[in-house]
Amino acid sequence: MPFALSDELERELERIRARYPNAMAACIPTLHLCQDANHGWVSDEVIQFVATRLGLSPAHVKGVVTFYSLFNEERPGKHQVWVCRTLSCALRGSGSLLEHCEKKLGIRSGETTKDGKITLRTAECLASCGSGPVMQVDKTYHEGLTPARVDEILDRLLAD
Amino acid sequence: MIKRTEYLSKNYGKPEGWSLATYEAGGGYKSAKKALGMSREAVVEEMKKAHIRGRGGAGFDAGTKWSFMPKESKKPHYLVVNADEGEPGTFKDRTIMEQNPHALVEGCVIGCRGIGANAAYIFVRDELHLAKARLWGAIEEARAKGYLGARPFGVDYPVEVYVHTGAGAYICGEETALLNSLEGRRGEPRLKPPFPAQVGAFGCPTTVNNVETIAIAPTVFELGGDAFSQLSELHPLNDGGVRLFGVSGHVERPGIYECAVGLTLRELIYELGGGILGGRELLAVIPGGSSCPVHRADEIVSLPKDDRFAPWQGKSLLDLPLGVDTFRSAGSMLGTCCAIVLSDAVDPVLATHNLIKFYKHESCGQCTPCREGCGWIERILDKVVHGTATLDELDQITEIASNITGNTICAFGDGAAQPMLSFVSKFRPAFEDYVRTGGKSQTRTLEA
Ligand SMILES: Cc1cc2nc3c(=O)[nH]c(=O)nc-3n(C[C@H](O)[C@H](O)[C@H](O)COP(=O)(O)O)c2cc1C
Ligand code: SF4
Ligand code: FES
Numbered sequence: 309m310p311f312a313l314s315d316e317l318e319r320e321l322e323r324i325r326a327r328y329p330n331a332m333a334a335c336i337p338t339l340h341l342c343q344d345a346n347h348g349w350v351s352d353e354v355i356q357f358v359a360t361r362l363g364l365s366p367a368h369v370k371g372v373v374t375f376y377s378l379f380n381e382e383r384p385g386k387h388q389v390w391v392c393r394t395l396s397c398a399l400r401g402s403g404s405l406l407e408h409c410e411k412k413l414g415i416r417s418g419e420t421t422k423d424g425k426i427t428l429r430t431a432e433c434l435a436s437c438g439s440g441p442v443m444q445v446d447k448t449y450h451e452g453l454t455p456a457r458v459d460e461i462l463d464r465l466l467a468d
Numbered sequence: 469m470i471k472r473t474e475y476l477s478k479n480y481g482k483p484e485g486w487s488l489a490t491y492e493a494g495g496g497y498k499s500a501k502k503a504l505g506m507s508r509e510a511v512v513e514e515m516k517k518a519h520i521r522g523r524g525g526a527g528f529d530a531g532t533k534w535s536f537m538p539k540e541s542k543k544p545h546y547l548v549v550n551a552d553e554g555e556p557g558t559f560k561d562r563t564i565m566e567q568n569p570h571a572l573v574e575g576c577v578i579g580c581r582g583i584g585a586n587a588a589y590i591f592v593r594d595e596l597h598l599a600k601a602r603l604w605g606a607i608e609e610a611r612a613k614g615y616l617g618a619r620p621f622g623v624d625y626p627v628e629v630y631v632h633t634g635a636g637a638y639i640c641g642e643e644t645a646l647l648n649s650l651e652g653r654r655g656e657p658r659l660k661p662p663f664p665a666q667v668g669a670f671g672c673p674t675t676v677n678n679v680e681t682i683a684i685a686p687t688v689f690e691l692g693g694d695a696f697s698q699l700s701e702l703h704p705l706n707d708g709g710v711r712l713f714g715v716s717g718h719v720e721r722p723g724i725y726e727c728a729v730g731l732t733l734r735e736l737i738y739e740l741g742g743g744i745l746g747g748r749e750l751l752a753v754i755p756g757g758s759s760c761p762v763h764r765a766d767e768i769v770s771l772p773k774d775d776r777f778a779p780w781q782g783k784s785l786l787d788l789p790l791g792v793d794t795f796r797s798a799g800s801m802l803g804t805c806c807a808i809v810l811s812d813a814v815d816p817v818l819a820t821h822n823l824i825k826f827y828k829h830e831s832c833g834q835c836t837p838c839r840e841g842c843g844w845i846e847r848i849l850d851k852v853v854h855g856t857a858t859l860d861e862l863d864q865i866t867e868i869a870s871n872i873t874g875n876t877i878c879a880f881g882d883g884a885a886q887p888m889l890s891f892v893s894k895f896r897p898a899f900e901d902y903v904r905t906g907g908k909s910q911t912r913t914l915e916a
Contacts, residue, residue, distance in 0.1 A: 336633065336635050376636050395557065398914045431595070
């Protein structure tokens with residue numbers, strides 16, 4: 309089925325385009341808009357949609373999608389969890405934290421739980437180094453984490 | 469010397485501290501109004517007097533950078549604010565965007581005036597959703613009051629400010645990669661020249677500045693450039709004003725502390741940071757983001773024979789004021805002024821291993837020495853930590869890293885090589901120990 313945006317998101321797309329002197333510059337924000345509207349991933353249909361709307365070649369859009377780590381080329385779980393693994397967080401225990409998440413969810417980093425609820429990944433420095441260990445859940449940061457706090461967060465996501 | 473200040477951080481942590489009402493109660497937007505009433509040249513001159521060394525890591529003088537923009541051109545000019553904040557250990561710009569967004573918006577008005585631009589794009593990494601929301605909120609509040617738009621403060625000088633979002637790529641913090649990303653392309657750095665001041669965003673003259681560089685501009689116009697510069701102990705070295713210092717890792721009180729330039733690492737770690745976590749000893753510190761060389765706790769500085777550096781000659785590196793030229797002259801790098809602290813509970817080999825994974829993951833892959841070199845070093849370090857590397861391979865790390873340095877399109881390559889070269893040379897016995905005992909003798913970890 310071809311991908312389409314709701315009327316409201318179509319208006320948002322117009323607002324995005326109006327910010328830039330040309331259509332190509334709207335490519336990344338438009339991809340975010342569409343990815344959010346498409347269960348968190350950029351399908352071939354989304355690429356086609358963005359290319360047509362912005363007058364770009366699908367190859368250009370595909371090239372952009374593959375460059376950036378936050379565009380998903382496969383459908384992720386309902387919730388996405390990123391544990392920062394970089395040095396400042398590692399010094400504050402992010403290694404154990406990631407292991408804790410893996411054990412609790414029964415998956416390895418990079419995988420999605422069987423029920424499709426959670427995709428677990430590592431992130432590189434999230435600009436929250438002073439409050440490590442840090443984890444991003446969808447669009448929210450959780451900082452200064454303890455195993456108990458992580459359990460609480462993951463349980464809530466699993467129940468959702 | 470510790471001299472705490474509150475120009476940027478006054479309202480941090482206060483309820484609604486980010487609102488226009490709070491900002492204006494503290495005198496906000498008077499500087500933008502003032503700057504719009506000045507000539508473009510006068511704005512640049514004032515900025516030059518402030519001696520703001522770019523807060524994004526390279527330390528280039530902000531006013532001088534503004535002066536590189538063409539005096540006359542038929543094309544539009546752009547101000548692009550670098551809010552990609554991805555350098556490991558660096559978390560200062562985020563505090564400005566989340567807790568004092570109006571300072572950045574006001575700074576954009578001043579910056580646009582200084583470089584002859586009518587539009588500013590703030591390039592924020594995607595993950596910082598709260599920062600983006602606060603910035604858009606601030607932009608809307610300012611526009612509603614007539615501080616942005618066609619006639620800000622009634623002056624016939626249009627200024628628009630937009631938030632642009634990245635999509636997860638550390639390399640987009642490099643200014644030309646950032647421009648490609650802003651234009652809707654893959655975030656690959658461009659060859660220089662041409663420099664952004666000639667051919668930047670959308671083929672037009674562009675200035676790229678760090679968030680903090682722009683957000684401090686209102687303070688410059690409030691105090692006057694010279695008075696601002698003099699707040700710094702390093703004013704005689706043309707390193708002026710105040711800045712945000714960060715400290716993370718093994719200290720009791722990690723965080724962001726605003727102080728006059730002139731602070732030392734010892735003060736940052738032991739006084740502001742509350743000392744080493746769990747009362748342990750300091751093993752090493754990376755002064756300003758992971759791309760700077762690491763320093764051992766016992767390093768002594770040897771500075772060029774120059775009167776200006778005389779006071780610190782032969783002293784501990786921990787007592788050298790954190791400045792662009794002081795650190796460069798001492799063979800280090802100031803970077804973003806956000807230090808990463810390693811206690812003596814840390815295994816420096818594991819720290820090196822952690823860092824190469826970052827650089828391997830983030831190399832954009834355009835240059836062979838960087839793309840392949842980071843991969844080769846990663847594979848050797850994998851072997852080191854698994855206890856299967858040889859002494860020859862330790863030397864290869866140094867050789868590969870040296871071959872990256874200076875042979876790439878952008879400074880990422882040097883940034884990846886610096887930590888490798890410094891960790892391996894300064895902690896050689898720990899690396900050799902892994903080789904000799906197959907890693908079994910190591911009791912230290914990364915976590916303390
Ligand atoms: C790999 C790499 C990453 C960088 N990341 C950032 C960043 O996240 N934020 C930033 O302001 N500057 C970053 N820089 C520096 C920018 O290229 C540029 O020098 C800076 O934004 C200029 O602003 P300033 O003069 O105000 O410091 C990075 C440079 C390199 C080589
Ligand atoms: S040095 Fe590395 S990151 Fe920079 S352009 Fe070359 S490959 Fe890309
Ligand atoms: S290292 Fe984890 S947020 Fe910076």
